[in-house]
Amino acid sequence: MANVIECRGLTKRYQEVCALYQVNVFIPDEGGIVGLLGPNGSGKTTLIKLLTGLLTPTEGSIRVGGYPIGVESKAMVSYLSDAHALNDGYTVAKQLDYYEDFFADFDRAKATKMIAELGIDPKRRIKALSKGTKEKLALILTLSRNARVFILDEPIAGVDPAARDYVLKTILAHKSANSTMIISTHLIAEIEEYFDYVIFLKEGQIALQGKTQEIREAEGKTIDALFREVFRWI
Amino acid sequence: MDMMQKLPVLPESDYKNGKLKKLRGRMLKKLLKYEFRYLLPAICIGIGILLFSSILLAVQIGALANTSTPLFVTSIILYAYANIGVLILVFALAERRFYNNFFKNEGALTFSIPATAEEHIFAKHLSALVCALLTFAAIALGLIILGVGIGEPFFKIFGELFADLNVAMGELFLESPVNVTLFTVEGILYLLESFLVVPCVIGALTVFLRRFTGKKKSLVVFLMILGIGGVSNFFSTAFLVSGLPKVVFSSLVGIHIAIWVALLLNAALIWFCLFYEIYVLKKKLDI
Numbered sequence: 065m066a067n068v069i070e071c072r073g074l075t076k077r078y079q080e081v082c083a084l085y086q087v088n089v090f091i092p093d094e095g096g097i098v099g100l101l102g103p104n105g106s107g108k109t110t111l112i113k114l115l116t117g118l119l120t121p122t123e124g125s126i127r128v129g130g131y132p133i134g135v136e137s138k139a140m141v142s143y144l145s146d147a148h149a150l151n152d153g154y155t156v157a158k159q160l161d162y163y164e165d166f167f168a169d170f171d172r173a174k175a176t177k178m179i180a181e182l183g184i185d186p187k188r189r190i191k192a193l194s195k196g197t198k199e200k201l202a203l204i205l206t207l208s209r210n211a212r213v214f215i216l217d218e219p220i221a222g223v224d225p226a227a228r229d230y231v232l233k234t235i236l237a238h239k240s241a242n243s244t245m246i247i248s249t250h251l252i253a254e255i256e257e258y259f260d261y262v263i264f265l266k267e268g269q270i271a272l273q274g275k276t277q278e279i280r281e282a283e284g285k286t287i288d289a290l291f292r293e294v295f296r297w298i
Numbered sequence: 299m300d301m302m303q304k305l306p307v308l309p310e311s312d313y314k315n316g317k318l319k320k321l322r323g324r325m326l327k328k329l330l331k332y333e334f335r336y337l338l339p340a341i342c343i344g345i346g347i348l349l350f351s352s353i354l355l356a357v358q359i360g361a362l363a364n365t366s367t368p369l370f371v372t373s374i375i376l377y378a379y380a381n382i383g384v385l386i387l388v389f390a391l392a393e394r395r396f397y398n399n400f401f402k403n404e405g406a407l408t409f410s411i412p413a414t415a416e417e418h419i420f421a422k423h424l425s426a427l428v429c430a431l432l433t434f435a436a437i438a439l440g441l442i443i444l445g446v447g448i449g450e451p452f453f454k455i456f457g458e459l460f461a462d463l464n465v466a467m468g469e470l471f472l473e474s475p476v477n478v479t480l481f482t483v484e485g486i487l488y489l490l491e492s493f494l495v496v497p498c499v500i501g502a503l504t505v506f507l508r509r510f511t512g513k514k515k516s517l518v519v520f521l522m523i524l525g526i527g528g529v530s531n532f533f534s535t536a537f538l539v540s541g542l543p544k545v546v547f548s549s550l551v552g553i554h555i556a557i558w559v560a561l562l563l564n565a566a567l568i569w570f571c572l573f574y575e576i577y578v579l580k581k582k583l584d585i
Contacts, residue, residue, distance in 0.1 A: 120581055131307070135325075145403070166411040168308075
């Protein structure tokens, strides 16, 4: 089985700070959900930004679906940023046009249906929506692509419990069998049961990576309990 | 690598001999569409106001017996400011779009679309150039409207201005008809370059300052800008006081050489700015 994501010797430095150091990540192309776990400042967002081409590595190489970071890798990755990244000046309908124009795999009918279910008026400007609605809209647009890889950066952080349920339900309902989904989070208990593969990041290095079931069996504890043990003093 | 990974993930038209084309027309067209959708509505309003004020001013001038009243002078000054203002609006809007799209939160979406850095940069600058030229055409049209309103005195002023210019340039247009063609080409090229150089320089400075904002190197940036300005001023002053202008502008060839040197310097500046912007977006992107 080939790897859908391969990072070799990945290092990212910001001036004197080393956010990632000699990271090797190999995510098999098995179409599962990958948990990218670690406390704040462990390098999760830096790794995600490197995978999506928003940052360039100081050292090392990255391949997504066999391609180095570039237009081909971007065409197969659907990314949900941890910050609100939609075009504020657009209406919801215009944002749908934008996605449809630039992402060949965007399913407009699917997005329109989900937006209607949420009761969002397509004529409303994005800047007029509440923070929670903007986050849900961004999630809908991200999941409405038939992408090979989905990367969701902290999708359940900072949302109320009801919204969290919606986010998790939507993610699971729209995850296709042959796509790989990477979810970064530090709220493990909420989502642990859905992870097929986990990567633990600690101070910019891989502390642990492997199949969830194998780790649970080998360690004799849940991923959440293991996380609390690994990051006890951070 | 398995078979599935070897398949191109972009349309066949994006590839040439199995390799991805550097600039892909399909994506560039889409990017341009969104740039114009953003810029054109505001610019059309600006142009509309400009043309409407030209008509109003022309009517006012036609109705006034005395054109030295404070009202007339104020109208002319406001009209001049409106012309400059609309042109500044074009570049300000283009700059705002450039910054928001690339360096604010929107950047995460902008750079996740499957477009190259070259496509992003060209779409931004090409749209700014087209909008600047449209505004320039509107300003020229406004002046023609004004000229029609004022009548003969207006065209007399322009006639005198061009006559002075002709004398200053050795009455080149009258001496040699061939030069008129060459000058027209040079003039169009210079105009295009002048409108392209502004968004390119603003874009390069934005990228430069954004990269170093809040860091020690921002001082280096500031000193570099001062340095470039100082060096350019030094050479232009040295050129003026050396007496070389008399030598250069005393012959037809000298004038053409001077114009082509200016054209090449402008082209080099545009190329440098584009290269720098693309380099940063490709190699040093940090959103």
